[in-house]
Amino acid sequence: MEPAGSDRSLEPMPGRSIRIARIAGIPVGVSPWWLVIVALITWSLGTSYFPEEIAGLTPAVGYLLGLTSALLLFASILAHEFGHAIVARRHGIEIEEIDLWLLGGVSKMRGEAQEPGSELRYALAGPLVTAAIAACFAVVAVLLPAGTPRVIVALVDYQLAVNVLIFAFNLIPAFPLDGGRVLRSVLWERWGDHDRATTAAARIGRGFGYLLIGLGVLEFAAGGAAGLWLSVIGVFVVVAAGAQAMSSKIEAALSGITAAQLMSAPAVSIDSSMSIGEAVAQYFLPYRYTAFPVVDGQGRAIGLLPLATAERLAGRHETSITVGAVAETDPTLLIHESDDVAALLGVSAFVRVGRAVVVDGQRVPVGLLSITDVQRALRASALAGDRDGADQSPPARPPASPRSEVRHLAPPRGR
Numbered sequence: 001m002e003p004a005g006s007d008r009s010l011e012p013m014p015g016r017s018i019r020i021a022r023i024a025g026i027p028v029g030v031s032p033w034w035l036v037i038v039a040l041i042t043w044s045l046g047t048s049y050f051p052e053e054i055a056g057l058t059p060a061v062g063y064l065l066g067l068t069s070a071l072l073l074f075a076s077i078l079a080h081e082f083g084h085a086i087v088a089r090r091h092g093i094e095i096e097e098i099d100l101w102l103l104g105g106v107s108k109m110r111g112e113a114q115e116p117g118s119e120l121r122y123a124l125a126g127p128l129v130t131a132a133i134a135a136c137f138a139v140v141a142v143l144l145p146a147g148t149p150r151v152i153v154a155l156v157d158y159q160l161a162v163n164v165l166i167f168a169f170n171l172i173p174a175f176p177l178d179g180g181r182v183l184r185s186v187l188w189e190r191w192g193d194h195d196r197a198t199t200a201a202a203r204i205g206r207g208f209g210y211l212l213i214g215l216g217v218l219e220f221a222a223g224g225a226a227g228l229w230l231s232v233i234g235v236f237v238v239v240a241a242g243a244q245a246m247s248s249k250i251e252a253a254l255s256g257i258t259a260a261q262l263m264s265a266p267a268v269s270i271d272s273s274m275s276i277g278e279a280v281a282q283y284f285l286p287y288r289y290t291a292f293p294v295v296d297g298q299g300r301a302i303g304l305l306p307l308a309t310a311e312r313l314a315g316r317h318e319t320s321i322t323v324g325a326v327a328e329t330d331p332t333l334l335i336h337e338s339d340d341v342a343a344l345l346g347v348s349a350f351v352r353v354g355r356a357v358v359v360d361g362q363r364v365p366v367g368l369l370s371i372t373d374v375q376r377a378l379r380a381s382a383l384a385g386d387r388d389g390a391d392q393s394p395p396a397r398p399p400a401s402p403r404s405e406v407r408h409l410a411p412p413r414g415r
């Protein structure tokens, strides 16, 4: 049920999740898919499990018990994710948010473990929480007195069974499941090579994914509807293992490259007190860049203004709205010039806006870095790798160009 404990490369499905809470400083979101799952669990428990366990149950009570079970399951999975998140945070990995989606939970982490011991601990933390929950339900199941109403017994039995399943399933050594992370950390420790360990763990994960698909198809052919579910999980594992291997390759190619090396400079900044109309006339039209850093009265960066925002407001209230009021001001969009570019790929605001402002020690903008800049560096790195065989060296700094194709309005010539 809960294949994750995973990081941002498992961005599961389109459709943004809905924030429902903030626990221990970590935002908790729910994807619309999770609501579908809650409905499915409620329906299937309400129409088969509870009526079979409890004689004479009315349908309404059956559904109510189904919903209660689904919500308790939701709490168990959330606790599992917080197990991962809190231990990861203790090892210096920032948690952006925890999401519940189609197949369970996902902890979106910024960055990766720096050493195998850290990964081993945070990978095991989730299953340990689940094991503790299962143990509690097992104790309750044993201690329930003989005359306990069937309703309570059925509820406890279901939670016990489902937590045992979550525990066992997540320890399958199929990367990116928790067991796969454990496997990777062990290989990483043994080989001293993070990338090699990731590639091997991802390959084994993909193998398990295909195995699950095969088993699911066989089960379905034999008349078991649950086989379909197994196949869906198998497909997820295959896709996610591939994505994880790819993201690890990208991080390896970009590590050691700073924002200053890839940014487009110099920065032309807009004062936040300027109106949108003035900004269009004095900046967007003459410079034809697709975004500008926005600065306060002291010239310090507070965010950036994308062309799309100016276009959206053009002609409407463009004299009454200030640049500061509509700028993208997520603090993660300001990055220091010596920051590692690889870490930026995990910043969701950067992925959403497509750009970040590069600042110096005084928070004065020195350039803009776009996703296209990063992609160009990756392609250069891949080219260098093709030419030199297994060359791991970072790409050379791209030649400084006064006419960056990234930030300009006009499409680049000849493309």
Ligand SMILES: [Zn+2]
Residues within 6 Å of the ligand: 002, 003, 004, 005, 006, 080, 084, 126, 127, 170, 178
């Ligand atoms: Zn987990």
